[in-house]
Structure formats: C-alpha cells, structure tokens
Amino acid sequence: MGNLINFKRFTKKSLYLLYTLIKDQPEFLNNFLTIKNKKIMHCNNKVNLKLMIEEKTLTGHEGAVYCLIKIGENKIISGSRDFLIKVWELASGTCIKTLIGHKSSVFCLSKLSNTLIASGSHDETIKLWDYNSEECLKTLSGHCSVVRCLIKLNNNQMASGSDDTTIKITNYLNGKYLKTLCGHIDIVWYIIKVNDCQLASGSQDLSIKIWDFTNGNCLRTFKGHDCPVISLLKLNETQLATGSWNYSITIWNLNTGDCVKKLNGHNFFITCLIKFNCKIMISGSEDKLIKVWDFIKGKCLLTLHGHTNNVWCVIKMNEKQIMSGSQDLTIQIWDLYGI
DSSP states (O other), X not given: OOOOOOOTTOOHHHHHHHHHHHTTOGGGOOSOEEETTEEEEEOTTSSOEEEEEEEEEEEOOSSOEEEEEEEETXXXXXXXXXXXXXXXXXXXXXXXXEEOOOSSOXXXXXXXXXXEEEEEETTSOEEEEETTTTEEEEEEOOOSXXXXXXXXXXXXXXXXXXXXXXXXXXXXXTTEEEEEEOOOSSOEEEEEEOSSSEEXXXXXXXXXXXXXXXXXXXXXXXXXXXXXXXXXXXXXXSEEEEEETTSEEEEEETTTOOEEEEEEOOSSOEEEEEEOXXXXXXXXXXXXXXXXXXXXXXXXXXXXXXXXSOEEEEEEOSSSEEEEEETTSEEEEEEEEOO
C-alpha cells in the first residue's frame, strides 16, 4: 500500500483542487479514503476519480423520510412515516416547524405556491397547508386508498395518484375534483408533468401511460417493464426515464414508446430519479445507494455511500448540491464537485 495523504485539514475547495491535479495519477490515491464528513470515492475501478463531500445530516424524524421538496434557497420540507411534515433551515440544520395532522405515513409533497404545499398520505387524504403558519387549510378525501404521488399542473390544478388505480385532477384553491383518469389496473406509484397538457404515470401494473390531463384521455401506453414502475423522470423533449423493481433504469422515446437503453448498476428497487443537468441523472435505490449517471452515454459516474437503509427520495438543491431522504430516518446533504 502506498503512502496516503492526510486530508483532515483540507477545505472543500482545496480538496477539489487536489482532485483536479491528481485525478489521472492513481498512485496517489490507490485506496478509498474516508475522513470525517469527507470522502473520496473510486468510480467503476478505473483511474477516473470523483470527489464527493457529504456536507451535513439532518435528524429529527422518528420514521423513514419518504419525500422532500425545496421551498427556498435555504429551506426544505420533508414528509415521513412518523405522520409528520417538517420544515428545515439548512444553514443551521434545524427543524423550524412541524406540521401535524395526517393519521399515517406522508408519502408525497408538492409546492403549490410561495406559502402553500400539498401532502398525500397513507391515510387516503390530501392536505393543503400554509407551511408558514403550520395551518392545515383543507383536507381532500377523493381517493379511496393510499395517496402515493402529487404534482402541480396548471391554472391552480394538481394531480394525484393512488393505490385506488386512479389519477385525480383537482382545483387546489376550491378543493373540487375536476377529472379522474382511469386506465391503470393497479397502484399508481408516480406521476410527472410532461408538458402543458400532458402527464406520465408509472404503475404496479408494469405500464407507463401518457395522458392528456385537459380532457382525461390516455394517449399512449408503454409496455416493456417486467416489474412495477415506481419512478419517472423527463430527461428532455424526446426521452423519459423510468425506475423499476427489476433494479434497472429504462430510457424511452417519449414519442414512440420504444426502449432506447437500459442502465444497470443498482442491486435493488429504483425508488427515485432526478435530473441534475443536461446530461446527468441521479438515482436512489433500496440498495441504500445513490448513483450519478451520464444518461447520454449510459454510464454510472459515481456511487454515493452514506445511508444505512433504503433511499426513498433525492432532490436537487442547486448546481452542486443534492439532498436525500432514507429509511434510516435521516436527510443527507451532498456536495458534488467535478460532475
């Protein structure tokens, strides 16, 4: 084993500068180096090294952290198996508000306006909150089973997907249900907005559907997964990525429904997908790992180790930072350099 460099007194910027200088000289970094709150990870057993710094861990939930949303440059909101929704200040790493009202796990959150958020729960309800005052403004009970996913659409509308197999379009200002999209025959795990009049859904029934949410029509159904589809991501105007129980990420042509490529690397279910930039996608999995992908080349660039249980959600905070929520009860903040 070669001599290892002591990085303990290095700043984040100096660590990254060091990385840029020695990334092509593996004799300087021939082992994984782990320092308190700072790690250098080896990627794919190749010379290509990436620097990853784990900035901070937020603790306070007493159950798995299922969902995260960003509400400002320095604030996020989390939903948990402990029935609670927490508002966090990132600078201090503290919980500054707790929203209490759900009677079971909070699976999804969506920011609707500057002060208004929606939450979906295992208790079969959607709640609308003023997160500044911590007040629950409305409780919607249109679904007859677990609410798995929520997104904001247009013109004061939101969409929700449920274990009752339906997607409901709701005016969140008056609480009225406008349409019910029927077509899936099992749990609707995930929905995303595709454009100003279309959304995509992934289901336990192994299919992906593209819907016109203005009239409720199903436009296309993609079939190809042999396991439930539990995460979706629009990559660009022509491509959609999906994560499944078969441990793989599939990239589809949005217009034709053809499979473009498959990305393999995780060892368990793919629970979440986010776009980091024009060529980088990030995935979370029940294998406890977060992976960074070049989705154009179809290559895994980096694997982030830190959580000790399932990773349920990942969000992008800014051009260098992501956050993740886990079954291990924590929220972790990651700085990514050189990506």
